[in-house]
Amino acid sequence: xxxxxxxxxxxxxxxxxxxxxxxxxxxxxxxxxxxxxxxxxxxxxxxxxxxxxxxxxxxxxxxxxxxxxxxxxxxxxxxxxxxxxxxxxxxxxxxxxxxxxxxxxxxxxxxxxxxxxxxxxxxxxxxxxxxxxxxxxxxxxxxxxxxxxxxxxxxxxxxxxxxxxxxxxxxxxxxxxxxxxxxxxxxxxxxxxxxxxxxxxxxxxxxxxxxxxxxxxxxxxxxxxxxxxxxxxxxxxxxxxxxxxxxxxxxxxxxxxxxxxxxxxxxxxxxxxxxxxxxxxxxxxxxxxxxxxxxxxxxxxxxxxxxxxxxxxxxxxxxxxxxxxxxxxxxxxxxxxxxxxxxxxxxxxxxxxxxxxxxxxxxxxxxxxxxxxxxxxxxxxxxxx
Numbered sequence: 001x002x003x004x005x006x007x008x009x010x011x012x013x014x015x016x017x018x019x020x021x022x023x024x025x026x027x028x029x030x031x032x033x034x035x036x037x038x039x040x041x042x043x044x045x046x047x048x049x050x051x052x053x054x055x056x057x058x059x060x061x062x063x064x065x066x067x068x069x070x071x072x073x074x075x076x077x078x079x080x081x082x083x084x085x086x087x088x089x090x091x092x093x094x095x096x097x098x099x100x101x102x103x104x105x106x107x108x109x110x111x112x113x114x115x116x117x118x119x120x121x122x123x124x125x126x127x128x129x130x131x132x133x134x135x136x137x138x139x140x141x142x143x144x145x146x147x148x149x150x151x152x153x154x155x156x157x158x159x160x161x162x163x164x165x166x167x168x169x170x171x172x173x174x175x176x177x178x179x180x181x182x183x184x185x186x187x188x189x190x191x192x193x194x195x196x197x198x199x200x201x202x203x204x205x206x207x208x209x210x211x212x213x214x215x216x217x218x219x220x221x222x223x224x225x226x227x228x229x230x231x232x233x234x235x236x237x238x239x240x241x242x243x244x245x246x247x248x249x250x251x252x253x254x255x256x257x258x259x260x261x262x263x264x265x266x267x268x269x270x271x272x273x274x275x276x277x278x279x280x281x282x283x284x285x286x287x288x289x290x291x292x293x294x295x296x297x298x299x300x301x302x303x304x305x306x307x308x309x310x311x312x313x314x315x316x317x318x319x320x321x322x323x324x325x326x327x328x329x330x331x332x333x334x335x336x337x338x339x340x341x342x343x344x345x346x347x348x349x350x351x352x353x354x355x356x357x358x359x360x361x362x363x364x365x366x367x368x369x370x371x372x373x374x375x376x377x378x379x380x381x382x383x384x385x
Contacts, residue, residue, distance in 0.1 A: 015063060016293055017247050017283040019300025021254060022059050025052040026303040027340060028258055029157070030310040034339050037314065038329050047263040050205035053160060054223040054272045055254075055279070056307070060164065061171075061227025062280055066235075069175065069228075078172035083366055085168050091358040092308050092350075093161050097127045099312045100154040127152050130162040135210045150208050155311050159208045163220040171228065180232050187229050190222040195269055204268035223272065230277055234284055242282060244289040250282060305347035305355065317342055 032049040072081060101124045108120070123133040132151040150156040171178070178186075197215040198204060207216020257275060288296060317339050321327075326335055 015066070015284055016288040016296040016300070017250065017286045018059055018063065018280065019303075020247070020292070020296035021250065021279065021283055022056060022303040023296070023299025023306070024251060024254060025055050025059075026307040026310075027344075028052050028255070030306060030340060030343060031336060033157070033311060034314065034336060035332070037318075038332060047259075048204075048267070048271070049258050051258065051268060051271050051276070053207075054219055055276045056303075057160070057164070057167075057220055057223035058227040058230070058272075058276055058280055061167075061224040062231045062234075062284070063227075064168070064171075065228040065231040069231075072172060072175040078169065080367075081172040082165075082169055085165065087359050087362045087366065089161060089165065089304075091355050091362075092305055093130070093158065094128060095350075095354065096155050096158060096308045096312050097124065097152075100315070103315055104154070123153055127154055127158070130165060132159070132162075132210075132213070151210060151213055152208075155308070156208055157311055158308060159213075159216060160220065161308065163207075163217060164224070167220055167224040171225075180229070183225065183229050183232065187222065187226050190218065190225060191273060194218040194222040194272070198265040198269055202265060204263075204265060219272075223276075226277060227280070230280055234281065242286040244287045246282065246286045247289060247292065250279060250286065254279060302344065302347050302351065305351055306343060309347055309350065310343055313343055313346060314339075 028049050029052050068076075068081060068084075101120070104120060123137055126133050133153055147153050147156045150159070152158040197206065197218040201212045201215045203212055203215070206212035207219055257271065257279075320342075321335055321338070
């Protein structure tokens with residue numbers, strides 16, 4: 001593949017179509033959780049949106065292999081690699097736990113629920129260190145502020161982040177000895193484990209709660225390492241690019257996949273083993289239509305923030321709709337649109353005033369002593385997840 005920058009300053013290696021797909025997947029999860037909060041309408045709207053989790057992890061493995069594998073093979077240690085990853089992931093993860101905890105504590109103080117106040121401190125301390133909360137550890141609070149049935153009650157979707165960190169660590173430690181043959185065996189084994197977990201738990205959305213938490217590990221392990229294998233196979237030889245209009249086809253196919261594909265274990269398995277890899281493979285080869293380049297790059301850049309912050313910000317946005325005398329359960333199209341637009345604006349602002357400065361400071365302080373040249377790698381917005 002051509003390493004040279006084109007006239008927009010972007011490289012073909014940046015996989016902008018995949019950036020856009022990542023953003024669409026993250027926004028789809030936002031819509032699902034918002035409408036799930038409002039009603040039971042989700043049973044008839046994007047019933048397969050949980051498959052976005054597998055797609056996001058597969059994308060993460062694909063692009064992380066592109067941006068980091070040459071560094072690891074050139075001598076970057078697992079410690080150096082993980083320090084970079086934690087700098088990328090942890091600042092937003094920390095605030096995604098701290099914001100709902102602050103709101104919850106404010107509510108408990110105003111209500112005089114002091115026992116609930118102190119008993120929730122343990123959950124917060126566990127969660128900010130990426131450790132799950134034991135079942136029944138937090139008080140039942142009938143509000144959006146705390147999801148007491150979740151492994152991470154303060155931010156339900158955050159269950160994926162510690163698993164991502166673990167898979168990244170495994171990859172960094174064994175990368176040099178992880179030949180394509182061994183990687184293929186690992187992916188094949190993980191497919192079998194994933195299929196068994198689907199059969200055993202009978203729930204494709206497994207992972208966020210204790211009854212099916214171990215099943216979530218099979219989702220993450222399979223998807224992440226399948227993404228790495230996809231990249232290795234993709235990178236073996238030069239392949240012709242697909243035309244720009246294929247980008248629109250892939251977007252439509254992705255939305256249709258979340259919406260119209262029949263729900264169930266078999267459908268989830270086939271989707272993750274066949275359709276998601278096919279989407280990524282085609283997306284990596286698709287030229288990006290010039291006017292859409294900036295949009296796709298922006299979607300890729302903000303997708304992690306949108307994913308990790310959408311539930312912590314939901315109570316704030318619900319409160320704002322109440323202040324505007326809007327009933328979100330009645331004005332669904334209006335409040336859904338306002339929620340998505342507001343969330344994207346807030347996460348964009350959060351990146352400017354918090355995440356980017358914190359990461360820049362940490363990189364300067366922690367990475368200055370062992371900087372390495374990047375051997376023929378170009379960073380993509382997808383790298384963040």
